[in-house]
Amino acid sequence: MRTLALVGVLVATLAVEAFCGFLPAVNLGPRINGPYNEDGADISPDGQLLIFSSNRPNGDWNYDLWGAVWQNGEWSEPFNLGPQVNTGAQDIAPVFSGDGNTLYFLSNRGYGKGGFDYYQSVWDGSAWGPAALMPGEINTPGDERPGSPSSDGSRFYFSTIVSKDSASPFYSDWNGASWGSPVPIPELSGADYQMSTAIAPLSSRLVISSSHPGGFQSWGYDLWVSTCVNGIWQPLVNLGPNINNVDAEMAAQFSAGGDTLLFVSNRPDGYGGNDIWMAVADHRTDAAERGDLDCNSQINIVDVTRSVDRIFRAAVPPNPCVALPTFDVADVNCDGLLNIIDVVTVIDRAFRGGAVLPACGP
Numbered sequence: 001m002r003t004l005a006l007v008g009v010l011v012a013t014l015a016v017e018a019f020c021g022f023l024p025a026v027n028l029g030p031r032i033n034g035p036y037n038e039d040g041a042d043i044s045p046d047g048q049l050l051i052f053s054s055n056r057p058n059g060d061w062n063y064d065l066w067g068a069v070w071q072n073g074e075w076s077e078p079f080n081l082g083p084q085v086n087t088g089a090q091d092i093a094p095v096f097s098g099d100g101n102t103l104y105f106l107s108n109r110g111y112g113k114g115g116f117d118y119y120q121s122v123w124d125g126s127a128w129g130p131a132a133l134m135p136g137e138i139n140t141p142g143d144e145r146p147g148s149p150s151s152d153g154s155r156f157y158f159s160t161i162v163s164k165d166s167a168s169p170f171y172s173d174w175n176g177a178s179w180g181s182p183v184p185i186p187e188l189s190g191a192d193y194q195m196s197t198a199i200a201p202l203s204s205r206l207v208i209s210s211s212h213p214g215g216f217q218s219w220g221y222d223l224w225v226s227t228c229v230n231g232i233w234q235p236l237v238n239l240g241p242n243i244n245n246v247d248a249e250m251a252a253q254f255s256a257g258g259d260t261l262l263f264v265s266n267r268p269d270g271y272g273g274n275d276i277w278m279a280v281a282d283h284r285t286d287a288a289e290r291g292d293l294d295c296n297s298q299i300n301i302v303d304v305t306r307s308v309d310r311i312f313r314a315a316v317p318p319n320p321c322v323a324l325p326t327f328d329v330a331d332v333n334c335d336g337l338l339n340i341i342d343v344v345t346v347i348d349r350a351f352r353g354g355a356v357l358p359a360c361g362p
């Protein structure tokens, strides 16, 4: 028994430390962000559509969902998603289903279970259909807060305000016809405000916006990660200075490939109020989880070759006649360098179906 317990501790420690976090966050730029609040965003699995919430003019001044299309290497001018989706109430926290055909979002429009509830709109091939309450018992009389579905659509993780002193993560399971009653996650519940909960695709990690003690300010929000090991969610680990600072970091969402984190922050070097920021995952995580290196290692060509090999084997049929595609590589992590990390990021996105995001500079 003693030996088994020790092994469990070692595995848990390794799993947490093998998550190498994210490269420094960058602002999504003045076409998306402006002097009003941008308060949550997600990118469609094909990388072609960004949907975000904002209280900018030309909406109803009370938060609507807006879209922007990826074209010619940049996001288009944002457009309002219109009355099928938006109302005069607050419409916020958009997130795509794994197949991209359903848009989930929060609204306090008033005909749900109470406070903010989850609604959904289905893409009919040419437009988003009329929004309806998510079926089943997922919504509560309290305020639901931002969340996200698992890649296969079987489980939806989200936060709910449970008292004036706390908000906690819950999940709801899809039974084939409706969503089940919210189930608490005891390991992550408590006195903190866990104000948003997002599941990382292709992994067992939650990124949570929390007032957890030990962050970059004594009372506000940072983004934290918890990894599930043997069915137990491990203690929150702060995502560090590449993501967090003394301002509020909130409402994280992952791209479908899991390599890009979108989040909201009111830090002063944006365009005013809350802005949307993005950060690319540090790809040393893949090698660290295999035990090939740790998160402090310098990434080198051997590790990259192993990662590329693994990605190709996972994605390409075992047929030597299949021609492998070529990729245009740019400074996708916006660190001012064009190097092997950019190469791995681009290849990873292409094979995992993740979003193609703007490069920096010309």
Ligand SMILES: [Ca+2]
Pocket (backbone or CB within 6 Å): 060, 062, 063, 064, 065, 086, 087, 088, 089, 090, 091
């Ligand atoms: Ca609205």
Ligand SMILES: [Ca+2]
Pocket (backbone or CB within 6 Å): 113, 114, 115, 116, 117, 139, 140, 141, 142, 143, 144
């Ligand atoms: Ca509610």
Ligand SMILES: [Ca+2]
Pocket (backbone or CB within 6 Å): 215, 216, 217, 220, 221, 222, 223, 244, 245, 246, 247, 248, 249
């Ligand atoms: Ca913070």
Ligand SMILES: [Ca+2]
Pocket (backbone or CB within 6 Å): 033, 034, 035, 036, 037, 038, 270, 271, 272, 273, 274, 275
């Ligand atoms: Ca703003």
